[in-house]
Amino acid sequence: MSGGREAILQSIRSRRLVQSPKPQPYSAPKTEGDLAEAFAQRLSFWQTDVRMLDSMADVPAAVADVLRGKNMAQRVHIAPDSALALDLPGIEVLREPPGQNDAAVTEVPFAIAETGTLAYPAGKGRPASWHFRPVLEIAVLRASDVVPELEDVLKRLGGVLPSTLNLVSGPSRTGDIEQTMELGAHGPKSLAVLVVKS
Amino acid sequence: MTAKPRVGLFVTCLVDLVRPQVGFAAVKLLEQAGCQVEVPAAQTCCGQPAWNAGADAHAVDIARQTIAAFEGFDHVVVPSGSCGGMIKRHYPEVFEKDEAWLARARALAAKTHELMSFLVKVRGMSGVTAQFAKTVCVHDSCSSLREMGVKAEPRALLGSVSGLTIDELKDQQTCCGFGGLFSVKYPEISERMADDKIADALSTKATVLTGGDLGCLLHLKGRMARQGKALEVRHAAEILADMGGEPALGEP
Amino acid sequence: MNLDPRNFQQAAREALNDPLLRPALGRMKTHFGAGRAAAVARYGDFEALREAGKAIRDYAVTHLDELLTQFERSVVARGGTVHWARDAAEARDLILGILRDAGAKTVTKGKSMVTEEIALNPFLEANGIVPVETDLGEYIVQLRHEPPSHIIAPAFHLSKEQVAETFFASHTDLDPKRSLVERNALVQEARAVLRRSFESADAGITGANFLSAKEGAAVIVTNEGNGDLTRLLPKMHIVVTGIEKVVADMNDVAVLLRLLPRSATGQPISTYVSVMAGRRGADESDGPQAFHVVLVDNGRSKLIGTEAQDVLRCIRCSACINHCPIYGAIGGHAYGATYMGPIGAALNPGVMGVENAAHHANASTFCGRCAEVCPVKIPLPRIMRHWRAVEHSKGLAPRSITAGLGVWAFAAKRPGLYRLGASVMAWFLRMMGRRGTVHALPVMQGWFAVRDFPVPQGRTFQAQWKARRQNAAERIGLEGGNSRSRQQR
Structure with a gap:
């Protein structure tokens, strides 16, 4: 079976007639105005509860309010080693991976204004699966981390990808039954994003 | 005053056989638009049935014959987006590997036009003198829409016909299911596509279905006749040339 | 279930008679078709984006x-x-x-x-x-032992009632009296069941x-x-x-x-x-x-270096499928192949052999909608036509079609003979016609299977044109040779 590689490469090379030139760089239409506002507006369209907060001090109350709004217990999962330094009075914090009916609070390193997208490079304190395990994800984002487009995220990562980079634009959904959209297919049924302005 | 442009009319095989009036309507409209019209006797079919079937050798021969018959004219005008598209878009493909003929094919393609777009875009015609006191829906053939870029022109001209009202189809993009030999090879699929188009037409206020391609119209009329559905079908050129009083397609 | 692309015609007939398929195909058109159109309209210059996508994929393929x-x-x-x-x-x-x-x-x-x-x-x-399988649609068709009927909506052909039946039959460890009437109940059940698998x-x-x-x-x-x-x-x-x-x-x-x-x-x-x-x-x-x-x-x-090379640019978005009127009539299973619709028609003959997938390339009106919506501008009808040419040159096309084309082409290359033939045909069809249309002929049976043929109006255009020209010429002769605009050069 080791012959496959050379045979395939040979098949490609022997048949090729011409080679197309390196494409011109593409420049997408730019997002105008405030990036965080544009981000919030676009993500809100996708059934996401986006809240603008003045400071990190407002996060605990917002988390509690999101949980109440979903009729969920005041209990969240936060990854061990998470960079989120949150004091959540009255909220039980668990460190093990969330189950399919749990809520998780996650830290968002970057967000993309063009499409209203959260960008999660996996790493220490940022386990990738946590964006898919819970039924509710509450994501905490600093407004200054909203970049115009995906290309900017790639630049900020310095050309080195983490093992997994997850781009998330809304709660999990499916249209597989009668082409009708239903939320919560495998990943979270609800997504709340707390955008902290300073 | 400049000399009248010499226009070669490519009649199309279906107009020649089934609906000669479309040819005479085209001649009348072109003369009204100040053209000198000639109809080369050396024309038959554009060769599209052979090309679409992959019978390339036949297509090459027929395309050469058409190019030779028409390359001397200032313009070539075709009362069909489909046959026009064959000459304009596909003749250069037919001769992709034959440089001498490719140049001739491209030259012919550059001066080939669908009838109604020629009248409006090249001759600047903004209206016609004709009467037709009926409501019509317009079927755009796929080749008119996507190969020849014709959509506004038939509507502009039909809109100038005295008494005529247009009530548009809901779906103006989807094929009617003719497709030349497709209609013979896959009759049941073609039937479903025709029925969808006919249902759309019957849901309008129109009593007449019109369009610029006789192939689609023959197929749709043939299907309606089989089902006993009474929608009058006519090529748009007949209405524009004030020949709408003649029996419609498939009417005794 | 058709698993053989050579069985396309029969499978297509069966699909056309499937009463559940029509509403599903209708939904596809309104959801995917209208959805794409709106998204394209909202984007700035989508045409420039398509060009960029095409260039990126062309570079990659080469x-x-x-x-x-x-x-x-x-x-x-x-x-x-x-x-x-x-x-x-x-x-x-x-x-x-x-x-x-x-x-x-x-x-x-x-x-x-x-x-x-x-x-x-x-x-x-x-x-x-x-x-x-964990994609909901894929999971459903896996439970039903069916192949996907669409490359991104594998179970679009099923109703929620059919999905509920499938879940009741498969998830036998769950309460048989549970309600699976709502779509979301089905989604949540699959979520719970599949989480265990994950x-x-x-x-x-x-x-x-x-x-x-x-x-x-x-x-x-x-x-x-x-x-x-x-x-x-x-x-x-x-x-x-x-x-x-x-x-x-x-x-x-x-x-x-x-x-x-x-x-x-x-x-x-x-x-x-x-x-x-x-x-x-x-x-x-x-x-x-x-x-x-x-x-x-x-x-x-x-496929590299062939007329079909461009098909390798495909990013499997399914826009061509969603906009294809043939797929829109028969759905995906009739193709009997993993890739259906226009992308299947362009790809399958090259990968599976023209002898196996010729129907895919032939079952197209060349309406061009697929190429119009393709994000990487694959000339799909052109590639389908290439496979038809391969089929023709290998002598694989149906004899009735090649023989008929041969006779027709013989005449079409001889204008005099063609005019004579057309005149005879016009006369013959008028003889055969009843109340404006011909109902049946021993040839072109596919045509007459579902429709009539409108009777020609009279003599052919060319015959009438010639007669008018002669009359005009005689008149000119009598009137002393005034030149007229229609004079032949």
Whole structure:
């Protein structure tokens, strides 16, 4: 079976007639105005509860309010080693991976204004699966981390990808039954994003 | 005053056989638009049935014959987006590997036009003198829409016909299911596509279905006749040339 | 269920008579068709985006060897392994070998058309490994032992009642009196059932929408998140994909990501885009500990340098399928192949052989809608026509068609004979006509099977034109030769 590689490469090379030139760089239409506002507006369209907060001090109350709004217990999962330094009075914090009916609070390193997208490079304190395990994800984002487009995220990562980079634009959904959209297919049924302005 | 442009009319095989009036309507409209019209006797079919079937050798021969018959004219005008598209878009493909003929094919393609777009875009015609006191829906053939870029022109001209009202189809993009030999090879699929188009037409206020391609119209009329559905079908050129009083397609 | 593309005509007839298929196809048109149109209208210059996508894919298709070897180096540098499979059998064997080496018994699967193409699931089952599809649509059709009927909406042809029946029959450990009337109840049941599979699977297999050569990453787009749980929860992640999916780098992927969901479902971006580069890092608490990529050729490389090469640009968005009036009439199963609609018609004859997939190339009116909506501007009708020419030149076309074309072409190359023939035909059809149309003839039976033929108006145009010219000429002769505009030169 080791012959496959050379045979395939040979098949490609022997048949090729011409080679197309390196494409011109593409420049997408730019997002105008405030990036965080544009981000919030676009993500809100996708059934996401986006809240603008003045400071990190407002996060605990917002988390509690999101949980109440979903009729969920005041209990969240936060990854061990998470960079989120949150004091959540009255909220039980668990460190093990969330189950399919749990809520998780996650830290968002970057967000993309063009499409209203959260960008999660996996790493220490940022386990990738946590964006898919819970039924509710509450994501905490600093407004200054909203970049115009995906290309900017790639630049900020310095050309080195983490093992997994997850781009998330809304709660999990499916249209597989009668082409009708239903939320919560495998990943979270609800997504709340707390955008902290300073 | 400049000399009248010499226009070669490519009649199309279906107009020649089934609906000669479309040819005479085209001649009348072109003369009204100040053209000198000639109809080369050396024309038959554009060769599209052979090309679409992959019978390339036949297509090459027929395309050469058409190019030779028409390359001397200032313009070539075709009362069909489909046959026009064959000459304009596909003749250069037919001769992709034959440089001498490719140049001739491209030259012919550059001066080939669908009838109604020629009248409006090249001759600047903004209206016609004709009467037709009926409501019509317009079927755009796929080749008119996507190969020849014709959509506004038939509507502009039909809109100038005295008494005529247009009530548009809901779906103006989807094929009617003719497709030349497709209609013979896959009759049941073609039937479903025709029925969808006919249902759309019957849901309008129109009593007449019109369009610029006789192939689609023959197929749709043939299907309606089989089902006993009474929608009058006519090529748009007949209405524009004030020949709408003649029996419609498939009417005794 | 049609599993043979040669059986297309019969399967198409059956599909046309399927009463449940029509409403499903109608929904497809309104959802995907209207969705794409709205998304394109909202984007700035979508045409420029299509051109950029085409250029990126053209570069990739014509540099596959460089990009694939670069991709391999990048994957290896991140601790992964790349495998190369010449054909379906080799791919199946490779995947089985990887799974056996890891002692895997159960496998969750993200959506992958390539694993459909290589018929991986029945092969794994026959070898004692249980594959579980996790994309909801794929899961439903797997339970029903059906192939997907659409490349991105595998179960669109089913009603929610049919899905409920399937779940009642399959999830026998659940309360038989539970309600599965609502669509969301079905979705939640699948979520719960499949979560157990994710948590217990030994390995996860996904496809890839793109491979990025520079970074050694596989990229998938999903709305459900199933692909991510497939990758992230088991110990091992295997990506199975076609060799043509590679592009130069993530910046190219970023451009294509603007095209793919808009063209597919009308979304500006899918809910999840997952860039998967190798196994978990040393400081990460989850993710796979082993990462394999199986690159499948299976007839793709032999399209390079042919008239069908452009089909390799395809990003499998399904826009051509969603806008195809033929697919819109018969759905996906009638094709009897993994890839249906226009992309199938352009790809299958090249990969499966013209003798097997000729119907796919022939069952098109060349309406051109597919090429118009293709995000990477593949000239689909042109490629279908190429396969028809191959079929014709190999003498594989039906005799009735080639013989009829031959007679017609003989006359069409001889204008005098053609005019005579047309005149005879016009006379004959008028003789045969009743009340304006001809109802049947011993030829063109396909035409007369479903429709009449309108009777010609009279003599042919050419005959009438000649007569008018002669009359005019005689009149001119009598009147002393005044030149008239219609005078022949």
